[in-house]
Amino acid sequence: MDLNDHIREIPDFPKPGILFRDITPLLSHPEALRYTVDLLAEQVADLKPDYIAGIESRGFIFGVPLACRMGLGFAPVRKPGKLPAATYSAEYVLEYGTDRLELHQDAFPSGSRVLIVDDLIATGGTAAAAVELVKKTGSEIAGFGFIIELTGLAGRNNLPDLPIVSLLQY
Amino acid sequence: MDLNDHIREIPDFPKPGILFRDITPLLSHPEALRYTVDLLAEQVADLKPDYIAGIESRGFIFGVPLACRMGLGFAPVRKPGKLPAATYSAEYVLEYGTDRLELHQDAFPSGSRVLIVDDLIATGGTAAAAVELVKKTGSEIAGFGFIIELTGLAGRNNLPDLPIVSLLQY
DSSP: OOOGGGOEEETTTTTTTTEEEEEHHHHHHHHHHHHHHHHHHHHHGGOOOSEEETTTTTTHHHHHHHHHHHHOOEEEBBOTTOOOSSSSEEEOOSSSSEEEEETTTTTOTTTTTTEEEEEEEEEHHHHHHHOOOOOOOTTTTEEEEEEEEEEGGGGGGOOSOOEEEEEEEE | OOOGOEEEEEEEETTOOOOEEHHHHHHHHHHHHHHHHHHHHHHHHGGOOHHHHHHHHTTHHHHHHHEEEEEEEEEEEBBBTOOOEEEEEEEESSSSSSSEEEEEETTTTTTOOOEEEOOOOSHHHHHHHHHHHHTTTOEEEEEEEEEOOOGGGGGGSSSSSOEEEEEOOO
C-alpha cells in the first residue's frame, strides 16, 4: 500500500504559500489507517520503548493505537492547563512568540524508555519540547515516530542524536 | 478488570468545587488501555457503525484505537480553524459564551452510520454539536460511545434518542 495515496495536499493552509499535508483521508480509510499503525509499530520495534508519549493533538491520533498495537502505555503531552495533576512544562518557539507543552510528573516510572510520537515533524520545535519534558520525568528517549517528515525544514537537526522513524518524507 | 481502579480523582480542577476524573492512569496502563478499547468495541458492535467520529482532543485518544480495533475509518471533529478542507460548523454553549466545532464536509460517504466518541459526557453540549455536524454530511448517527458518563449532569437529555454506551458512570 502506498500511503502517499491517502495524504491530501491543501494549498495555502493555514496561510498563503503553505502546502498543507492533510492526513484525514488516511484516517477515514480503514485499511490505510491500520496499515499505518502496523508499519510504524514494525519500524520502531527495535527501539524497544516501554511507553509512548503523544503530542497534542494529532500525536494522540497515532500514538494511542500504536500503544495498543505494541502493548504499551500512553502519556499525553498537552497544551498548558489541560493536565490535572502536577506537571513539568517546556517552552518552544513559534513563528511569532513562544508556547508551552506540559507532561504529568508521574507520567512514567523513572528509567522508562519513551517513544515520542507525532503526526508530523516540521521544524522539530514541539518534539524538542517533548524531549525536555520526558527527561524531566527521569526517563530516557527511545526515539521518535512520525508519519510525515518535512525534510526541507531539517527538524532532525533540532533533536538529540537518537533514532527517528518517519513513514513519509516530503 | 475494574476500570475504576485506573481513574484518578483530582479535586478542584479545572476550578474549585469540580472533582475531575483523570484518565491518564488508565492510558499509562497497557492492559487497562487495551481492555477499555476492547470493551467499548464489544459494547458498540451491535450499533453497526461504518465510521467513528472523535471529538477533539480526548475523543481522539479512544476513537482512533476503537476504529483500528473495529476495522473502521475515523474522522476528527475539531476546534475551529484546524481542519484544512471545506468544513461544516456547529455551535455549542459553554458556561460563559459559546464555542464551535468543525467537521470536513467530505468526512464520510453520504448515508454512512457514524458512531460519535468522546472520553466523557457531562452536559452533552459538544456531543450534540457533533450530531449536528454528522447530519450535515448526510450521514446518520449509529450511537454514542463514552468512557465516562457524569450522570448527575443528565447529558443524555441533550442528545437524540439513540443508543448511548458509557463504560463508567459517576
